[in-house]
Amino acid sequence: MLKNRMSKEQYGIVKAWESKVRKSQQAVVAKKRTNSLFTTMSVAPADDDPGEIFHAEKVISNGDFYTGQWADNLPHGHGKYLWTDGCMYVGEWYKGKTTGKGKFSWPSGATYEGEFKNGFMDGKGTYTGSLGDTYRGYWVRNFKQGQGIKSYSNGDYYEGDWNRGLQDGHGRYQWKNGTHYVGQWRNGLIDGCGTMVWSNGDRYDGSWEENLPKGNGTFKWADGNFYVGTWSKDPKEQNGTYYYQSGSSGESDFDPNEVYMEYLNDFKISSCEKIPVFPSQKVIPWSANESDFLQKQPIFRRGNDSSGKPRRTSVDGRVSNYCRESPTDSSDGIEGYGNSELQSCRGYKQKPFSLQPVKKQGLTIAKGHKNYELMLNLQLGIRHSVGRPAPTTSLDLRSSAFDPKEKVWTKFPPEGSKYTPPHQSCDFRWKDYCPVVFRSLRKLFKVDPADYMLSICGNDALRELSSPGKSGSFFYLTNDDRYMIKTMKKAEVKVLLRMLPAYYKHVRAFENTLVTKFYGLHCVKLTGATQKKVRFVIMGNLFCSEYHIHRRFDLKGSSHGRLTDKPEAEIDATTTLKDLDLNYIFRLHNVWFQDFCRQVDKDCDFLEQERIMDYSLLVGLHFQEASYQEPLTPEEQAAGINTPPGYFLASRFGDLDNQANPCTSRADIDQLISDPTRLASVRLGISMPARAERTARRTDYETQLVGEPTGELYDIILFFGIIDILQDYDISKKLEHAYKSFQYDPTSISAVDPKQYAKRFRDFIFRIFVEDT
Template identity: 60%
Template sequence: MRERARHATRVSPMPPPAGGDDPDADAAPSCSGSADEGDAQERSLPNGDIYTGQWRGAVPHGAGKYLWADGCMYEGEWRRGKATGRGRFSWPSGATYEGEFLDGFMHGAGAYVGAAGDTYRGAWAKNLEHGAGEKRYANGDRYDGEWRAGLPDGCGHYAWRDGTEYAGGWRAGLIHGRGALVWANGNRYDGGWEGGRPRGQGTFRWADGSLYVGFWGREAPGGAVHQKGVYYPSPAAAGGSPRARDPREVFARELPECVSTGTESQSALTSLRSLKWLMRSVSGRGSSSSGRSTGSGGSLVHVWGSDGDVKCDLGDDWRRRSVREGRGLPPPSTVPVQHLANGAALRVSKRQGVTIAKGHKNYELMLNLQLGIRHAVGRQGQAILDLKSSAFNPKEKVWTKFPPEGSKYTPPHNSCDFKWKDYCPKVFRTLRKLFKVDPADYMLSLCGDDALRELSSPGKSGSFFYLTNDDRYMIKTMKKAEVKMLLKMLQAYYNHVRAFEDTLVTKFFGLHCVKSGVQQKKVRFVIMGNLFCSDHTIHRRFDLKGSSLGRITDKPPAEIDEYTTLKDLDLNFIFRLQKQWYQEFQRQVDKDCEFLEQEKIMDYSLLVPLTLMVKNLQHLAFQDGTGITFVLIQTGGRKLNLGQTCCQGLN
């Protein structure tokens, strides 16, 4: 790499004679010989360099080869004195670059092979890796992904020679964003990163299956990583204490802090090196016979004079980019970065519901729900798609006692003594797998440090509704008769959602019961997907039944906001879908309705969240739909991107 840095600028931009007009200024960069180009000539320079190739006027133009006295050589296309087009540069050490050049720089697609055996194949810009490319290092490491200014930046995959691998985001050569790091011993971290360190929400999984779900913040004053979360031991793990292991111990051991030595500092990666050169300008030759000045072209090393001679001078005022070596974690960034859960855009709109804080009448119930879910999900085994009929038996349920002091199977807690029941646990475990729900993310949403939010009932059932802080899941309390009905139809529901991946029917993830208090009062509840969870702001939400009696909101227009549930007669838009989208949507609605009719369910709705993509939302008139060019509909948890659709207002 030093060889590449020292000599790459020997084919840097070389301007034509100053003051002259270039008749071929707009021609294509390709410079293979043409009729009006001069014949190949060989010129020996006083310093021992040799150029053999085509000329135009007083500068190389066309195909040519330049051999430096120290053994460096460029062979390829030239344009007005600059290496431009396809070419090959070789160093005395054996390092080579073959690919595209532009104005004397390695620029475009090309392959570099270093003297030590390291290689890079991909995109270049101004002598630096820039764009998509793969780099293989002499020590056996490999990186394949996006580059920016000579460093990994964007999405990429890095594999260390010991078997450790990382796939995810990068920024300025450091792990940054969302990604997964898998050690050779089977340990794994999935989650957020910042500057090479775990940041934000994430999960750490040991090779034996034990799991830590938590949140990683900035370092404490003493240098320790701020971390909070819950540890779930695997049944196969020895010693099963909830506090048996700490991910920080693995990070400290596997990602040691590196100390800078000399002028090189340490990095999150081995062998990731980039050079940046600061060349001093070289003056041109005095004056030609025509009296035109031949000044330098800026930071040039070789400048062709107007009379065809070459002034050779190597810029030695180059410096290395700050390079960090090793897989250890770099010092933390001093720039505060606000964590955005799940990568969603920061929303400034008000949150729906009331946060259940300490002192709320349902605070202990919320703690019991979270404790029970942690226990139920954390101890479950592998999901099996082909379930036996016995798994759907309504009597298939498990009661677990949760004393405050803890037990052999449950951790100690600060809530009251309660009992927890799981209905058909194998079925709901498999449903979560069908719906592609990661157990760690599921627990983090429902049982993280953030409290649930209680909603007032939007229907007539009298049920209570709770939302998770990330809006992904909704918890609804149920009556005993409702639980029996859901259990009765559970097998048919399972077969339906397994057969139709794009079903718009509500997604159920768990059915549970909590019994607490002196009177042992039972609270039954179901966990569902929130149909109104979206990375986009939802401006209108509709509950459509296909009827008109009483199907209009009773709120005055001034009080209607994004959380108001509108009904059939409030719908003042026409959605024009592409034919294929319409047919697919209609087919799925028909299948879902058939399923509901077979289960003798007559009261159901189509929930339609509406996102209006306009340049200036403040000037949007919802009454007539003016300016709407894009509509996003999300029904049943699935997003239908309708592309360029047309919405017309109804008078």
């Protein structure tokens, strides 16, 4: 026994250390315990594996104590280290460095349990402070970095992005009384665009700077009245207009300083508890004197374990004697390592492709851009249309509201007029098509007028997508990604106006319809010699989400010309792939699958009745638990430092501590469906947890539109909707069908009769979307 192998004095020192650490842990008030569910994934041994592995018990020259696995005069494998100051580490080691899964304890009672790399807290882990604060999420070289959740001892919490230990990026902070902020952060401060909602229902949406409103913003009271204007703590820079719930402007005694003096005075951002000393700062003076060992017992030698079987090490060098067989024990941290032996481990799913950080699409329309004045005209027009006084109407509209001649022209001279403000753009005229109908549609789609105005007309410019669509239309995105603006041909405007009564009836009858949501139809006409008209429609952006979309597909069910003509190396998260690029089938929970089938049938019937064809199902995939590795700097390469994760994507569904299995089980999704609070943000086609199964085609693409299932499953968040619904089967499409039918299989081309198109579309969709059994 240990006591017999060491002196009474040494034994007493070790037991005193252990007792001191144990008592300090028990003294922490309200400390939150977290379960460690980490696992190890094994790979083939490397050439630089250590030699003989021992179990050692060693008193270090400075009085520290180590017990655990030992190789080449260094800790290697699993072991425990006790420092004389009361700190303790229990976990995995690699060549004398804390590397792998482990737990570090401070004498104050604080603990960190999670992943280590080369002595640093690096990867996924949980820190619990001595005062009860906790942080669960990702770390890079001792700093909170990536996605994480911070719970403060005073009851506040923050969930979102971190950078070098501070809130930075997008996140949500909630105070103990229920007031919360959702939006952008910079260096630990509220900075950028965001929304603050007070517990009484009042809210502010707009720009922030250093925890205070600054720039364009809207303050909305719980009763529906709102104030739109420019915000600043300096009263000289304040300017705005008060609106009633109906949208009409009026006089008010509201003073913006009330927000600064009263609303924000009691809401401060809690500071993070300082870590007393980082594990990487704990110097360990290893020595190789045989006399220092209290015990040294061989475990196995290089290349074989005690049973004579080949030994393996983990991807970061940790010792492991077996390949885990249970699917629930598969590792979720193996991105960037490729080895054919991994395929033999049941439950391991290779990453579908190399995931890169997703950047915002499009080019910001700044001053000097060719469409800068057009953007200003559009924003002026939208502000006028939405803010114009209008009587409160019910959703039951008269037929006259749908009359194509029901439109309103407004002149916008640069010097301003009785109804329009002065502006710095060119002279133009603004047209609203069927304004009552689209106002009712926005109400039906639960779009807040102030939010809508702020998204399109706020401080931030629109972004123009890099290339126009196949139709020649241009696309613009609002800065918050909520809305997409598309320029339209006159023929498309006519189609939308013709089908508007049926469209309104359909979206009102089916709340979960998958067809595109239209919020407004407008026209800008430049005055002068050019008399140029630009018609455009405002639509919802299907991919506006806190999830990054890693793959997107435009699916029609046809095969001719439905392969992306892009080299594999150039395909990224912004590339829209087509039918013959699709290499997955999507498995939906039975509740959602039944709803999905019914809604696809209803939407296809509607489009067929309106003689619409050539539409698509736009599908976006977010692969859960994906990570991306940044390249090393030359200095880091020279120092032998591992590549730190620079970008993390974490699942919103499920605990950060409980995601060892890369695939969500049916039981997990069953639990999600039965939990109303978690289900609230999930709708048909929006943020739907599902599973994607990889498929493989034969070499003859043209004869196999859907590949054969391979059994490889991935946990995904799914987005989908039916787009491009403004193409009717007109004479040009009939001629296109006749011409291409001579050259290709008539069933493979896109331009077919609406009835045939709907049948083919449905058949294809129901082959790639299946019930998860």
